[in-house]
Amino acid sequence: MVQIILIFIVAMIGYLGYFWPIANVQRPLVMGMLTGLVLGDIQTGIIVGASLELVFLGSMAIGASNPPDMNSAAILGCSYVITTGAAVAQGVAIGVLVSMLMQIVWNFIMAVLVPMLGAKADKYAEEGNTAAIDRIHVISGLLETVPLAVLTTIGFYVGSEVMEGLIDKIPSFITSGLNYAMGIIPVIGFAMLARMIMDKKTACFLFLGFILVAYFNINIIGVTAIACILVAILLFNGNQVQVVKGEATGHNEF
Amino acid sequence: MTPVVEKLHKDNPEKKSRALKRGLDFMAITPQLVPFLMGINAAMEEENANNEDFDDNTIVAIKTSLMGPLAGIGDSMIAGTLRIIAAGIAIGFSMQGSILGPILFLLIFNIPALIIRYYGLKTRYTKGAVFINNAEKSGVMEKVTYAASIVGLMAIGGMIASYISLDLTLKIGRGEFAEPLTNYLDMIMPCLIQLGLFGVTYWVLGKKVKTTWLLLGIIIICIIVCAIFHL
Numbered sequence: 431m432v433q434i435i436l437i438f439i440v441a442m443i444g445y446l447g448y449f450w451p452i453a454n455v456q457r458p459l460v461m462g463m464l465t466g467l468v469l470g471d472i473q474t475g476i477i478v479g480a481s482l483e484l485v486f487l488g489s490m491a492i493g494a495s496n497p498p499d500m501n502s503a504a505i506l507g508c509s510y511v512i513t514t515g516a517a518v519a520q521g522v523a524i525g526v527l528v529s530m531l532m533q534i535v536w537n538f539i540m541a542v543l544v545p546m547l548g549a550k551a552d553k554y555a556e557e558g559n560t561a562a563i564d565r566i567h568v569i570s571g572l573l574e575t576v577p578l579a580v581l582t583t584i585g586f587y588v589g590s591e592v593m594e595g596l597i598d599k600i601p602s603f604i605t606s607g608l609n610y611a612m613g614i615i616p617v618i619g620f621a622m623l624a625r626m627i628m629d630k631k632t633a634c635f636l637f638l639g640f641i642l643v644a645y646f647n648i649n650i651i652g653v654t655a656i657a658c659i660l661v662a663i664l665l666f667n668g669n670q671v672q673v674v675k676g677e678a679t680g681h682n683e684f
Numbered sequence: 685m686t687p688v689v690e691k692l693h694k695d696n697p698e699k700k701s702r703a704l705k706r707g708l709d710f711m712a713i714t715p716q717l718v719p720f721l722m723g724i725n726a727a728m729e730e731e732n733a734n735n736e737d738f739d740d741n742t743i744v745a746i747k748t749s750l751m752g753p754l755a756g757i758g759d760s761m762i763a764g765t766l767r768i769i770a771a772g773i774a775i776g777f778s779m780q781g782s783i784l785g786p787i788l789f790l791l792i793f794n795i796p797a798l799i800i801r802y803y804g805l806k807t808r809y810t811k812g813a814v815f816i817n818n819a820e821k822s823g824v825m826e827k828v829t830y831a832a833s834i835v836g837l838m839a840i841g842g843m844i845a846s847y848i849s850l851d852l853t854l855k856i857g858r859g860e861f862a863e864p865l866t867n868y869l870d871m872i873m874p875c876l877i878q879l880g881l882f883g884v885t886y887w888v889l890g891k892k893v894k895t896t897w898l899l900l901g902i903i904i905i906c907i908i909v910c911a912i913f914h915l
Contacts, residue, residue, distance in 0.1 A: 639839060
């Protein structure tokens with residue numbers, strides 16, 4: 431029972447992610463760690479969280495659209511692996527499935543219920559009632575989060591009992607198929623990000639980063655450092671080259 | 685915005701009502717840049733409250749015109765670059781189950797993000813919107829976006845090579861000389877499979893295929909292949 435309450439609290443921390451001064455608490459990396467902490471196996475929690483983080487790396491709220499729900503995915507995926515001792519890939523697969531189902535519920539709340547409150551807020555604005563508008567902000571914040579956290583907790587309560595019975599019945603080709611799929615799926619996130627920020631001018635840098643790791647085994651910290659130096663060279667020294675060129679042509683005229 | 689509006693338009697209910705309605709207009713922007721915009725907004729509302737001839741439509745106009753460029757730069761710098769780098773570094777530690785991973789993730793992302801938030805609110809409130817218009821005209825915005833996308837793309841490129849795994853254990857050759865297919869491909873170029881997978885996914889996403897279907901597709905293909913080859 432204590433665990434169920436704690437899971438609910440973790441879920442609320444995640445769903446209220448956008449309201450904390452510290453950002454990205456709702457990402458699977460952190461949620462996985464917290465779930466692990468509640469269930470007494472922090473290491474497994476972090477490993478599952480990291481795998482899910484890779485899967486969802488490209489998912490984020492752009493404009494007014496909702497990404498798949500990562501909180502329930504991390505919480506239920508991690509608790510599945512920790513309570514049943516299943517492979518990480520299975521936990522990730524369950525997380526992905528849960529996130530899609532929860533996204534539907536979330537979209538319903540955002541598309542149907544929150545605009546109704548928005549209409550109310552417009553009316554209060556007409557009357558100049560600031561206190562009521564503040565109240566609406568709080569209510570819509572809770573409306574977006576509490577139902578989802580409750581659903582996650584129910585999933586945790588029901589799921590861990592049902593899953594334990596199921597685990598032995600899954601045929602091996604499905605588990606190994608999932609294992610392969612989980613190795614590949616992060617590529618979707620990378621491709622989505624690249625679609626967002628890459629153009630013809632910058633595509634070469636993606637390959638540069640790739641080759642640095644593929645051939646020289648530099649880690650991401652190293653790649654980032656090299657990238658920063660490159661930017662400095664391109665932006666600061668680029669101007670100097672132009673100046674020097676200008677001077678050079680100036681000299682030629684003499 | 686309600687505390688600012690309440691303070692500035694206390695004695696003028698009509699202006700207050702209009703200001704509140706403006707506050708509820710649609711906004712879509714990177715969360716870390718919200719204080720930046722609110723600072724500008726607060727400064728303009730103050731001007732509006734003190735100056736009788738101020739046309740309050742300019743507030744809406746400036747807010748809307750800043751939304752695009754700010755969100756563009758914010759999404760590419762903060763959500764597209766800073767978060768990716770933070771996650772890329774943290775996942776390396778986390779895969780081994782180290783608690784350093786999540787902690788580093790939060791620190792690397794939040795320290796710069798909080799600084800941006802704090803100074804965003806402060807400097808923009810004092811200097812107004814002039815700065816951002818100048819920056820846009822002089823091409824500084826473009827340069828910053830360009831720089832951010834270089835760093836972001838290099839990190840993504842690196843992660844393609846290090847965080848995607850697909851071992852083709854299918855053996856080629858006979859007896860002693862049998863070697864997994866992966867080894868042959870690595871001789872051509874290390875991580876060639878990863879790059880190929882990225883290319884295919886990138887192309888498919890360009891065909892406006894929804895990510896959910898892509899995700900399910902990969903899972904189903906993997907399961908079918910495993911069922912056929914009894915892996």
